[in-house]
Amino acid sequence: MKLPRPIQDMRTIKKLLTAAESEARRAGDELPGPEHLLLAAFDLPDDTARRAFERAGADPAGFRAAIDDTHQRAMHDVGVQVAGPDRPLPEAAPATGPYRLTAPGQEVFQAAVRLAKAGSGSPLRGAHVVAAIGGQQRGTVARALRTLGVERAALTAAADQVLTER
Template sequence: MKLTRTIKDIPTLRTLLEGAEAEARDAGRAEPGAEHLLLAALALPEGSAPRVLAHLDPTVDLARVRAAIAAQHAAALEAVGIEVPGPLAADAPGEADLPVPPTYRADASAREAFRAVTELVRAKPRVPLCGAHVVAAVAGLEHGTTPRALRILGIDREALAAAARAELARLAAAGRDRRSA
């Protein structure tokens, strides 16, 4: 049963990780961070991550999260004395032009978030890997770009985690209902 479950999660996992890599490259980063996992989760076709955010604030969408993350990256550069003349351009020279590594690499925040995703998936074995798992995982991060971006958006991390857990419970109940029908 576990192997079947793992095999069913592979397409979502691939889409999530490839999406995070693309988000990182677009932002000029060599490796994705937790913020890139969040952006990739918000773009997953199953839609659970946007539903979680909409539960807290219907105006928060992928574009607003992306803008808050870009603002945090710019603020970090400015904090060390690097002036950012305007929005961080996706086509700016730098690490975005590096080739994609053959194996998946991620920064410490993404690895921490993904460990949490793995624990959440194991805790809710009836819910396939989805964006709500990622949202719940990044809501647990205390440091880094993602929690600062969430603050900019006015989103409380505890409320976000609770909304993600509620979405996972809803998905588990919907799965039970489909099996019993």
Template sequence: MFAKLKQRWQDTRTIMKLSLDAEQRALREGQQHPGAEHYTLAALDLPDGSARRVFARIGADPEAYRAALANRHTAALSAIGLAAANANVTPAGASSAADGLAPPAEPTLLFDAQPSGQTLMQSLPELQRRLPAPLCGAHVLLAAAAMAHSAAGRAFKAIDIDLQALGSAAEAELRAAIPS
């Protein structure tokens, strides 16, 4: 019983870290709520390292993923006639001179996300039931791999990451982490 409570506490801490990081990334981009791409980037930076190990399993570079999102963001801004150098908007995961300043809006205690972010976060409990490893970045990548039409999915495709291979690698990482 104590082990289950301890694991739930750790999973809650992981969700909080993931959500806060995703929300901060969205705010730096000038978006009010995080999408699946923000949660995916946050997963790559979780201390458990599982998302990075998933990328290593498929020979992918997390920085190429960050760049693909930044390029998508820059292209979207250009398409509507805005320069990417806008001081209030930076690509996902990118640093800016404004990083040391307060975010445009105060993060909330209850997380509100874009539909893609909501879908990703809502799928995590089922994924964890199916693959009962402690909640980690690999769960997030497994969820994102099922979202081909999200910004996260399009960024994976932009750097030639096969979503099925990503999902399989995430499952293998999670199976290796299931306590015996």
């Protein structure tokens, strides 16, 4: 998996994956998934994920609330009372061993890397993660985007526009 700018890309990957793991732990999840990668991408220094999300008509700050709402509705639908302000989720234990993602998380990460490689020598950026998220048809991230009223195709198009800006 050769990237156009290996040192810069490795730094970005480390920041992205470390932050995604922290997001997953905060949410009580054992492994990071696509939603955690997107939250982590919002905080990358290149700011392209945040700009792409805003260009698609969504507020990055509202994404975390949409994820929480999605989880609460799913649990409610199966009859489970969920944590709330008075019953917070316990943080997941720190990860040990090799870095792992959920299967959808791995799919999004690999798609983002492929998009970066396919670009004209562009390093891996947050907007690559956003574009890869646009390909997710199911799961928490897709439901959270629907909650926000964000069309996946519009999200991918916005990410592509941000990536082509100079």
